[in-house]
Amino acid sequence: SAVISQKPSRDICQRGTSLTIQCQVDSQVTMMFWYRQQPGQSLTLIATANQGSEATYESGFVIDKFPISRPNLTFSTLTVSNLSPEDSSIYLCSVGVYFGPGTRLLVL
Amino acid sequence: SQELEQSPQSLIVQEGKNLTINCTSSKTLYGLYWYKQKYGEGLIFLMMLQKGGEEKSHEKITAKLDEKKQQSSLHITASQPSHAGIYLCGALKHPTGNQFYFGTGTSLTVIP
Numbered sequence: 001s002a003v004i005s006q007k008p009s010r011d012i013c014q015r016g017t018s019l020t021i022q023c024q025v026d027s028q029v030t031m032m033f034w035y036r037q038q039p040g041q042s043l044t045l046i047a048t049a050n051q052g053s054e055a056t057y058e059s060g061f062v063i064d065k066f067p068i069s070r071p072n073l074t075f076s077t078l079t080v081s082n083l084s085p086e087d088s089s090i091y092l093c094s095v096g097v098y099f100g101p102g103t104r105l106l107v108l
Numbered sequence: 109s110q111e112l113e114q115s116p117q118s119l120i121v122q123e124g125k126n127l128t129i130n131c132t133s134s135k136t137l138y139g140l141y142w143y144k145q146k147y148g149e150g151l152i153f154l155m156m157l158q159k160g161g162e163e164k165s166h167e168k169i170t171a172k173l174d175e176k177k178q179q180s181s182l183h184i185t186a187s188q189p190s191h192a193g194i195y196l197c198g199a200l201k202h203p204t205g206n207q208f209y210f211g212t213g214t215s216l217t218v219i220p
């Protein structure tokens with residue numbers, strides 16, 4: 001199994017600002033995944049973060065809004081840019097079948 | 109339309125009762141995964157089913173996969189308040205890789 005931690009666990013941000021979410025895994029992995037869970041909804045895959053290459057985004061998600069970094073095999077960041085209230089969600093990173101505890105974002 | 113439909117959407121049961129949650133796919137399944145989510149928190153991996161007819165159990169939770177019908181069921185025996193949460197089924201987008209799409213979720217409340 002993988003132990004995944006995320007920072008911050010929650011945040012409240014103002015409209016127009018950005019939030020960077022960190023994901024740390026306790027072992028080296030090739031692929032990490034970022035998901036969004038909007039209020040009352042299921043999870044939706046945002047992108048796949050591969051170490052050493054550009055992230056691969058799913059339909060409906062773009063790099064300008066959700067830039068991702070993957071500097072090494074145990075770490076990734078997801079930035080949610082130019083925040084609007086519609087970005088209020090839980091953001092989760094994933095490795096294999098395991099998920100991090102999530103980052104709960106509220107945009108005012 | 110949803111690729112993974114779960115039923116029921118919500119369930120309220122008395123402690124000690126048995127219950128079943130269903131997950132039906134509109135696409136070919138490359139493995140079916142069950143998760144539990146405490147409200148507002150991350151996902152806890154419960155079990156993975158890969159072959160038609162496969163059945164797995166963990167404590168009082170049993171999951172089965174009917175590959176022909178493209179559906180899975182999760183059965184909880186003698187429910188406890190600790191079973192409360194949202195149950196999600198997930199499936200792989202592709203035969204390889206670990207990108208998931210998820211069902212609509214079933215909210216379970218267990219009344220002591």
